Amino acid sequence: MLAAVHALIVSFLVIAGAAFFFIGTLGLLRFPDFYTRVHAVTKCDALGAGLVLLGLAIWSGPDGEGVRIMALIALLLLSSPTAGHALARAAFRTGLQPWTREDGDESD
C-alpha cells in the first residue's frame, strides 16, 4: 500500500514535470518574439526539471541519491531563472524591441 502511494506520488511529479516541459517547448515554438520565448522556456524549464528531479529524489529516498538530487534542485532553481534574466536583459540592453500587438498582424 505504502509502496503504491510512493510510486503514485513519484509518477505524478515526473508526469507533471514532463507536462511543463511540453508547454515550455510549445511556447518556444509558438510565441512571437524573443522575450516571450525566454519567458516560456525559463519558467517551464525550471519548474519542469524541478518537478522531475523532485520525483526522482522521492523515488530514491533520503539514503540514496535523494539528498544529492535535492542539492541539484537548489542549483537549478538558482541558475535557470538567472540565465533567463541575463538573456532577456542582454537582448533589451542591445536594443531588441519587444513585440507589441500592433505589429502582430504581419508577424503572425
Added chain:
Amino acid sequence: MNARRRTARILAFALLAALAGPLIHGVLQLPAPGSADAPAHANVTANYVERGAESGGAENLVTGVLLNFRALDTFGEVIVIFTAWLAAAAVAGAVSETGRRAIPVSPVVDYVIRALGPFIAAFALFVIVNGHVLPGGGFQGGVVLGAMLILLSLVLGPAPVAGAFSARHWAWLRATGVLVFAATAVIGLALTGHLFGLPAEPVLRKSLMIVLELGIGIGGGAVLAGLFFAVSGVQRS
C-alpha cells in the same frame, strides 16, 4: 573568378573523396564494436581490469590507467594543454582591441555568481582530490575550475579575475601541471627505478597521486582561464 572558384570546389571535393576512401576502408577493417576478440579487449583491457585496482593504485580504474599505465601519454596531454595556451597567447597578442561597449552587469547575475562561485570551486577541488576513488580527477576538476574562472570573468569582467595574480604568477600556475608531472616522474624514478613509477607503499602512493592530480587540475584550470584571457584581450604574453 567564378571559374576559379568552381575549380577550387571540384578540387576540394576530389580531395575529400580521396581522403574518405581510405578512412572508410580503415573503419570497415575495425573489429565490430564490443566484440570480444578485438585486440584492445583480448589483451590490454583484460589486463587493466584484472590488475588495475591493485597495481594501478586507484579504485577508479580510469585514473589508474591515466596516471600509471599510461602516464607518459597523460604527460604528453598536459604538455599539449600548456602549449595550446602558449599558442593562443602568441596569436591573441597580435589582435587589436576592438573596444566594444560592454553591457553593465545585472545585480541579480552578479549576486548569484558570487554565491555560486565558492561552491563550484569546492566541487572542482572535490573532483580533483577524489579522482582515485570516484569518477573524475585532475583533468575533470581542472576544467571545472577553469569554467568557474571563466564564469567569474564573464560576469565581473576579465580584468579583476586576471588581476588576482600577476602575469608572472599566472604563467607559473599554468606550468604547474607540466612541472608537477615531471617532478613526480623523477621521484618515481628515484623510488621505484622506473620513470613515472609509483611506489607500492599505499600512503606514499596515494599522496603522490593526489599531488599529481592537484598539479594537473590547477595547471589545467589556469590554462583554460588563460585561453579566455588571451582571446578576450586582457592578458598579453
Added chain:
Amino acid sequence: MSPTDLLDLVLLALLLTGAIGIAMLKDLAACAIVFSAYSFVMCLVWAHRGAPDVAMTEAAVGAGITTVLFLTVVSRVGRREK
C-alpha cells in the same frame, strides 16, 4: 529494442542533426550555440555509455568553455561567414 538502445538512437540522431546544422549554418554565433548543444548531447552519450569521467570533461569543456571561447572570438571577428 530495449529502452536504452532507443535512448542511444535518439541521442545519435540529435548528434547527426547538430553536426549537419553546424556545417550548414552561415551565422558563426549560431554555430557556436549549436555546437554547445551538440557537446551536451555528446556528454549524455558518454554518461549513458558508462564513461562519467569523459562526460564531466565534455560538459565542462565542450558545452561550457569552448562555447564561451568561440563566442568571444566571434564577437571580435564578426559573426558572418565570408
